[in-house]
Amino acid sequence: MIPLFGDEHIRRRKEINLGGNRSHSSHEDILLQAKAQRSQRHDQKRRQDSAARIQAWWRGVLQLRSVRQDLRRIFAQDVTSLVGLRCLVLIGTDEKLLGAWSNAIMNEAQDVLFNSEPSWRVLLRRTAYLLLRSIATWPQSEYALAHLNILCLLLSRSPFADEYLQYLLNHNFYRSIGKAVSAIPVEAKTSPSLPPLVELITAPFTKSDIIGRCLEDALVYVLTIPLLPNRLPLHLLTSLSARLPLTSLHLMPTSISDIVDCSYLAPPESKIHLLANLAVLTPPRYAKLTPAAFEVYLQLTAALMNNLPTHALEPPENKREISRNWADEDDSDDDTPKVAIVTSFEPAKLSTPLPELDKRTRTRLQTLPSPQHLNILLTAAQHHTSRLSLISFCFALTTVWPTRRDKVLGTAVAFNGGGLVREIYRLYVRSSPLGRDDESNGLTSSDRADAWPPLLFLVDLYTQALLTMGDDEFFSSGMSNSAPRNPLTVDELTTFSRKLLNIAFALYWREDPNNIQRGGVPGLGYLKWEDVREKLTKCLQAIHVRDSRRPFTPTGHWLVTSQVDMATFVQAAVLEERNLAVPEGARMLSKRQIAYMSPRLGILNNIPFAIPFEVRVSIFRHFVVNDMGSRGVDMHEFRARNRVTVRRSSLAQDGFDKLQDVDLHVPIAITFIDQFGNEEAGIDGGGVFKEFLTSLCKEVFDTDRGLWLANKKNELYPAPHSLATERHSLNWYRFIGRILGKALYEGILIDVAFAGFFLAKWLGKQSFLDDLASLDPDLYNGLLFLKHYTGDPEDLSLNFTAAEEEFGVARTVELIPNGSNIAVSKENRLQYIYLVSHYRLSKQIKRQSEAFFEGLSEMIDPKWLRMFNQQELQILLGxxxxxxxxxxxxxxxxxxxxxxxxxxxxxxxxxxxxxxxxxxxxxxxxxxxxxxxxxxxxxxxxxxxxxxxxxxxxxxxxxxxxxxxxxxxxxxxxxxxxxxxxxxxxxxxxxxxxxx
Missing domain, CATH: 3.30.2410.10 (Hect, E3 ligase catalytic domain)
Structure with a gap:
C-alpha cells in the first residue's frame, strides 16, 4: 500500500503507543537528546566552514605564488628600474632578489639611490628597511657587504639621507645594527662587514636634531654587545670612540630610569656589558664632557650598578667568599684578617645565577672601582657644580663591589684632604630632612629617595675614615702640622651624629619591621633597609666610642628619653628578653635577628647609648632576676644548693678545684678553714660568699701569678706569653671568667680595673690603633709617628714583622706571609699599622681571651653586656x-x-x-x-x-x-x-x- 503523503511524511509522524506500557522517558532525557543533536549540527557546520576557509587560503597561496613568479620575472627583466624596485618591495624578504638588486646597483646604477622622485624615495625607504633586516639576520652572507654599502650611501651621501634615517630609526635601526655586530664572531675582526657597520653606527651622529635619540639607541642596542672592543680592530674602535657623541648624553630624550628599566636592558648581562663598554670608551673623555653630560653619565652608570645584584661584578672566586679586608678584622688566628658579615635575618635566597662573565669583561669592569680611575673621576668632578651624581656613582660602586668597598671609600676619603667628606656634609646632609628631631617618621617613604645616597655615602666615608683616624686627628683643629685635620669639625660631628641617632632609632623602633627586614631603599636597587640601619649603627658606634674616650657632645646628646617612656621601655624590654629565651644548646641569635624580633632589645644591643645608663643597669638586673626565676632561685631568700669548704691559706686553689664545674647561678655556701684547720664559726647567708669572692679576685688578679699583666695605669689584661696558653692556664682563665660573671650576676662590686682594649673584647668590638694606647703607649706613639711621617717610610727600614721578647728570648713574627721581605711603604703603611695593632691587641691573647669569655658567657648572656660600652662595663664591675x-x-x-x-x-x-x-x-x-x-x-x-x-x-x-x-x-x-x-x-x- 502506497502512503498517502509519501515516506517523508511517514518518518515525521508521531508514533503513538496504544499498548499498556507507557514511556518512561523523563523531561531531562529529552533535553539531553536535543542538546546532543544541536551539538552535532554545530560541529558539522564548523567543519564545513573550516573546509571553506582552507580552500580559500589555498587558492590565495596559489594565487600569491603565481603573482610572485610574475613579479620575479618582471624584476629579472629590469633589475635597476623603478618597476623592478617596485617588484622587489612587493615581494618582500627574499635574500637572493635583494642580493641581485644590491649587486646591480653597486656595479652599474648607484645614481638611482639619489633619485628625487617621490615614487623612488618611497620605494628606497622600504628597500633600506629590507636591507637592514637582511644584514641583522645574515651579517656575513655573500650579499651583506653590498647591502651595507647601499645603506651607507643612502644615509651619508643621499640628499634625502634625513628622510631615510628617520624611517629606519622608526623601524629599529640600531637594534638591527646591534644584532648584526653581535652575530659576527668575536675573533672575526677582519670581517668586511665591520667597517660599514661602524660607519652606520656613527653616521646618524652628525644629525644634531636627533643626536640624542640616536645616542640613546646606540647605548641600548650597540654598547650592550658583549666584548664590543674585542670585536673591532683598533682603527675601527678608535673611530667609534672618537665619533661617539658622549658630550650629548644629556640630550637623550628618555629618562635614565626608563632607559635602565627598558626590556632590552632587563637582563642583568645587558647592564653589565654596557658598563664594561662605557668603562673603555668614556674615562679617556672625562675632561671633555660638559657638566650636563658628565652628570648624565654618572647617573646612568650608577643606575646600572644599582640594578645589579650584590657581587654581580665580582670575579667568581670572590663571589664564593665573604668580603675580606685588612680593616675588617676579628680575633682570628689566621694570617689574613677577616670578618664574617651577616647579610640577612633569613638565609639569602639567590636569584637566577648570572652567566659566567668573560675574563676580558671582568678586567674592564675592575677599572671602575680602581683608585687610578676614581682619582681621575674625582678630579674631573671638581669642575662640575653638582655632587649628587658623583655620590650616587661612588655609593653604587661600594654596593655592587663589596670586596672593593674599602679601596673605593679609602680613595674618596683621601681625595683632596677629606674635602669630599666636608662637601657632602655641608651641601647635602646638613640641610637634609632626614634625621631632624621634628621629623622622625616616614623615613622609608619614596618621597625621601633623593636624600639617602648623600647620607649613606657620607656614613660609609666617615666610618672608613675613622678606622685609621687617631684621636690626635679626630680632635685636630687643623692648625698643627703634626696631624691631618678631621674632615668634620666637632660641632658638625655633634649635629651629624644626632641625625644618625634619630634615623637609626626610628629604623629600630618606629618603622614597620617587615618593611625594614625585606623592603628595598627607593632608588638604590638591591640595598635593603636593614643594611642602611647597619651602616648607620656602625658609624654611630664609632663616633660614640670617641665621645666616650674624650667627650665632645653636650649632656644628653645621645639620649632619646623625650621619645620613649622609660618605665614602659624597661617593662617591655624585660618581657621581650623573656620571650626570646631559648633552651640551653639552642643557637645564639645575632644582633640583626634580635633587632627584627624585638625592637627594644635591638636598640639595647646596637645603639644602647640612646637609653640612659641607669635604665640599662636596671634592665640588666631585671634580666638577671628573670634568669634566677627560670632556675628556681629566689633572690630575696638565700638557700644554698652547694656547700664548699675552702682554706684561707689556699683560697684560690681550693676555689678553682671545687667550683670549676659547679653551677654558679645558684647560691653557694662557703665555709672557711682557718690556719689551724678548724671551720670558722657562722652561717653563710650570702655575705661570706661575697667575702670569698672579693678575696678570690684579689688573688687571681695578682700579676705575680703570671696570668695577668698591668699597663702603666695599673689596668689588667691577659698575659701574652706562651705559658698563658697552656691547657692548665686556659682552665684558670675560664674559671676567672666564671667567677667574674658570678660577681656581675650577684651584683657584687669587684675592685679591679681592666685595660680598655680588653673590655672592648667583652663587647665583641674590634680593636684598632687608638685602643693600643691602653696597652702600649710607646708603640702607639711610634705608629702615630709612622702614620704622619712625611718622608719615605722605606727609609725607616720597617717590614711586616713584629718583634717580641719572652723570658729573655727575642723572636720575630711575620704579620703576613713573607712579611720579612715586604718593606713598609707609603702605600701600605696603614695596613702595617693595623696589622701591628691587631697582633698586639688580639692575636697574642686570642686563646687566653677566648677561655676567659667562655667562662664569662656561662654566667652572663653576651647580649646583656652589649648594652654597655667599655667605660660603663668597668662601672658595672667595680x-x-x-x-x-x-x-x-x-x-x-x-x-x-x-x-x-x-x-x-x-x-x-x-x-x-x-x-x-x-x-x-x-x-x-x-x-x-x-x-x-x-x-x-x-x-x-x-x-x-x-x-x-x-x-x-x-x-x-x-x-x-x-x-x-x-x-x-x-x-x-x-x-x-x-x-x-x-x-x-x-x-x-x-x-x-x-x-x-
Whole structure:
C-alpha cells in the first residue's frame, strides 16, 4: 500500500503507543537528546566552514605564488628600474632578489639611490628597511657587504639621507645594527662587514636634531654587545670612540630610569656589558664632557650598578667568599684578617645565577672601582657644580663591589684632604630632612629617595675614615702640622651624629619591621633597609666610642628619653628578653635577628647609648632576676644548693678545684678553714660568699701569678706569653671568667680595673690603633709617628714583622706571609699599622681571651653586656669612679645594736666623715664593703645596705668591718678627735674581716 503523503511524511509522524506500557522517558532525557543533536549540527557546520576557509587560503597561496613568479620575472627583466624596485618591495624578504638588486646597483646604477622622485624615495625607504633586516639576520652572507654599502650611501651621501634615517630609526635601526655586530664572531675582526657597520653606527651622529635619540639607541642596542672592543680592530674602535657623541648624553630624550628599566636592558648581562663598554670608551673623555653630560653619565652608570645584584661584578672566586679586608678584622688566628658579615635575618635566597662573565669583561669592569680611575673621576668632578651624581656613582660602586668597598671609600676619603667628606656634609646632609628631631617618621617613604645616597655615602666615608683616624686627628683643629685635620669639625660631628641617632632609632623602633627586614631603599636597587640601619649603627658606634674616650657632645646628646617612656621601655624590654629565651644548646641569635624580633632589645644591643645608663643597669638586673626565676632561685631568700669548704691559706686553689664545674647561678655556701684547720664559726647567708669572692679576685688578679699583666695605669689584661696558653692556664682563665660573671650576676662590686682594649673584647668590638694606647703607649706613639711621617717610610727600614721578647728570648713574627721581605711603604703603611695593632691587641691573647669569655658567657648572656660600652662595663664591675655621695650613703644606712641616726657616736661619725677628703672617703668605703667605688645606682642598690653596728664602749679598740655584709663595727666613741683618729687608723691599716 502506497502512503498517502509519501515516506517523508511517514518518518515525521508521531508514533503513538496504544499498548499498556507507557514511556518512561523523563523531561531531562529529552533535553539531553536535543542538546546532543544541536551539538552535532554545530560541529558539522564548523567543519564545513573550516573546509571553506582552507580552500580559500589555498587558492590565495596559489594565487600569491603565481603573482610572485610574475613579479620575479618582471624584476629579472629590469633589475635597476623603478618597476623592478617596485617588484622587489612587493615581494618582500627574499635574500637572493635583494642580493641581485644590491649587486646591480653597486656595479652599474648607484645614481638611482639619489633619485628625487617621490615614487623612488618611497620605494628606497622600504628597500633600506629590507636591507637592514637582511644584514641583522645574515651579517656575513655573500650579499651583506653590498647591502651595507647601499645603506651607507643612502644615509651619508643621499640628499634625502634625513628622510631615510628617520624611517629606519622608526623601524629599529640600531637594534638591527646591534644584532648584526653581535652575530659576527668575536675573533672575526677582519670581517668586511665591520667597517660599514661602524660607519652606520656613527653616521646618524652628525644629525644634531636627533643626536640624542640616536645616542640613546646606540647605548641600548650597540654598547650592550658583549666584548664590543674585542670585536673591532683598533682603527675601527678608535673611530667609534672618537665619533661617539658622549658630550650629548644629556640630550637623550628618555629618562635614565626608563632607559635602565627598558626590556632590552632587563637582563642583568645587558647592564653589565654596557658598563664594561662605557668603562673603555668614556674615562679617556672625562675632561671633555660638559657638566650636563658628565652628570648624565654618572647617573646612568650608577643606575646600572644599582640594578645589579650584590657581587654581580665580582670575579667568581670572590663571589664564593665573604668580603675580606685588612680593616675588617676579628680575633682570628689566621694570617689574613677577616670578618664574617651577616647579610640577612633569613638565609639569602639567590636569584637566577648570572652567566659566567668573560675574563676580558671582568678586567674592564675592575677599572671602575680602581683608585687610578676614581682619582681621575674625582678630579674631573671638581669642575662640575653638582655632587649628587658623583655620590650616587661612588655609593653604587661600594654596593655592587663589596670586596672593593674599602679601596673605593679609602680613595674618596683621601681625595683632596677629606674635602669630599666636608662637601657632602655641608651641601647635602646638613640641610637634609632626614634625621631632624621634628621629623622622625616616614623615613622609608619614596618621597625621601633623593636624600639617602648623600647620607649613606657620607656614613660609609666617615666610618672608613675613622678606622685609621687617631684621636690626635679626630680632635685636630687643623692648625698643627703634626696631624691631618678631621674632615668634620666637632660641632658638625655633634649635629651629624644626632641625625644618625634619630634615623637609626626610628629604623629600630618606629618603622614597620617587615618593611625594614625585606623592603628595598627607593632608588638604590638591591640595598635593603636593614643594611642602611647597619651602616648607620656602625658609624654611630664609632663616633660614640670617641665621645666616650674624650667627650665632645653636650649632656644628653645621645639620649632619646623625650621619645620613649622609660618605665614602659624597661617593662617591655624585660618581657621581650623573656620571650626570646631559648633552651640551653639552642643557637645564639645575632644582633640583626634580635633587632627584627624585638625592637627594644635591638636598640639595647646596637645603639644602647640612646637609653640612659641607669635604665640599662636596671634592665640588666631585671634580666638577671628573670634568669634566677627560670632556675628556681629566689633572690630575696638565700638557700644554698652547694656547700664548699675552702682554706684561707689556699683560697684560690681550693676555689678553682671545687667550683670549676659547679653551677654558679645558684647560691653557694662557703665555709672557711682557718690556719689551724678548724671551720670558722657562722652561717653563710650570702655575705661570706661575697667575702670569698672579693678575696678570690684579689688573688687571681695578682700579676705575680703570671696570668695577668698591668699597663702603666695599673689596668689588667691577659698575659701574652706562651705559658698563658697552656691547657692548665686556659682552665684558670675560664674559671676567672666564671667567677667574674658570678660577681656581675650577684651584683657584687669587684675592685679591679681592666685595660680598655680588653673590655672592648667583652663587647665583641674590634680593636684598632687608638685602643693600643691602653696597652702600649710607646708603640702607639711610634705608629702615630709612622702614620704622619712625611718622608719615605722605606727609609725607616720597617717590614711586616713584629718583634717580641719572652723570658729573655727575642723572636720575630711575620704579620703576613713573607712579611720579612715586604718593606713598609707609603702605600701600605696603614695596613702595617693595623696589622701591628691587631697582633698586639688580639692575636697574642686570642686563646687566653677566648677561655676567659667562655667562662664569662656561662654566667652572663653576651647580649646583656652589649648594652654597655667599655667605660660603663668597668662601672658595672667595680662601681662608679666618682666622689662618694655621703648624703646618699647616710639615707640608705642601717643601724644595729644601740645605734640610731641620732645617737651621739653616729652624729660624730657623720661629722668626721664629712670632713674626709676624696681618698679618705673611698678608703672608708673599701674598708667596709671591699670596694672603693660607690654603687652605680646609688647606695640604695648596695646589697645588703651599708650598716653600722655598735662594737662596745671600749674607745681604745679600732673599728672593724664585715665586708661580706657591708657592715662597719664602730665602738661608742664619745670624742670627735678620737673617733677620727681611730677610724683613719683602721682604714689605713686595712683591718681585716671581723667575725665578732
Amino acid at each position: 662601681g662608679v669612679n666618682a666622689p662618694v655621695d655621703l648624703e646618699n650613703l647616710r639615707q640608705h644606712t642601717n643601724y644595729g645594736g644601740l645605734y640610731d641616726d641620732h645617737e651621739t657616736t653616729i652624729e660624730l661619725f657623720w661629722k668626721v666623715v664629712n670632713s674626709f677628703d676624696h681618698e679618705q672617703r673611698r678608703g672608708l668605703l673599701r674598708f667596709a664593703t671591699s670596694c672603693s667605688r660607690p654603687p652605680l645606682l646609688g647606695f640604695e642598690a648596695l646589697v645588703p645596705n651599708f650598716a653600722i653596728r655598735d662594737a662596745g664602749a671600749d674607745e681604745n679598740r679600732l673599728p672593724t668591718a664585715s665586708t661580706c655584709v657591708n657592715l662597719l663595727k664602730l665602738p661608742r666613741y664619745q670624742n670627735e678627735t678620737v673617733l677620727r683618729e681611730k677610724l683613719l687608723q683602721a682604714i689605713n691599716s686595712n683591718a681585716g674581716f671581723d667575725l665578732s
